[in-house]
Amino acid sequence: MSDDIKKALSQTALRYLGYRDRFKKEIETRLKKQIIKKKFPEDSFSLIPNILTKLEKAGLINDQELINTYIKNQQSSKLRGPFAIKQRLMQMGATKDLIDSSINKLVTEETQNINIDKLLKKHQPDLGDIKAVLKFQRLLSYRGFDSRLIKKKIAFPSQKE
Secondary structure: OHHHHHHHHHHHHHHHHHHOOOOHHHHHHHHHHHHHHHOOOHHHHHHHHHHHHHHHHOOOOOHHHHHHHHHHHHHHOOOOOHHHHHHHHHHHOOOHHHHHHHHHHHOOHHHHHHHHHHHHHHHOOOOOOHHHHHHHHHHHHHOOOOHHHHHHHOOOHHHHO
C-alpha cells in the first residue's frame, strides 16, 4: 500500500512541476493537500521529505536557481522593484535567506534607475503637475521601488527650483 501511495504522490509532484518550475514549499503544500483530498493514511505525510529529496537530486527542484530566474525576469520584463519581487517570492514559498541574498546580488540601484527611466518613458507623466507626480510616485511605490530612490528620481515641481 505504501508503494502505491508513494507512486501516486510522486506522479502528483511531477505533474505539478510540468506546468512550471516550483519551489520546494509549493510542492510540499500540494502533496499535503493531495494526501488529505485522497484520504490517504496519516503515515503518508512521512513520504513527502523522501519525494522532495529525490526531486532535488534529479535537478527538478532548485530554489536558488528559480529565485534568480524570477528576479531577473521581474526586473527586465515586468519592471518591478526589489520590495514587490521579495513579497511575491515570499508568497510563493521561497525562504527569506535565499531571497535576501539573491536580491542583494542581482538588484542594484543602477538597475532600479534604469527601470524607473523605462517607466517614465512608458507613462510620460507631466512632471510639472503635482498630482501627476504623486500618481507616478504611487505607481513606482506599488511596483516595489525604494521610496528614497523614487524621491531622488522624481521630485515635486517646487523642489526642482
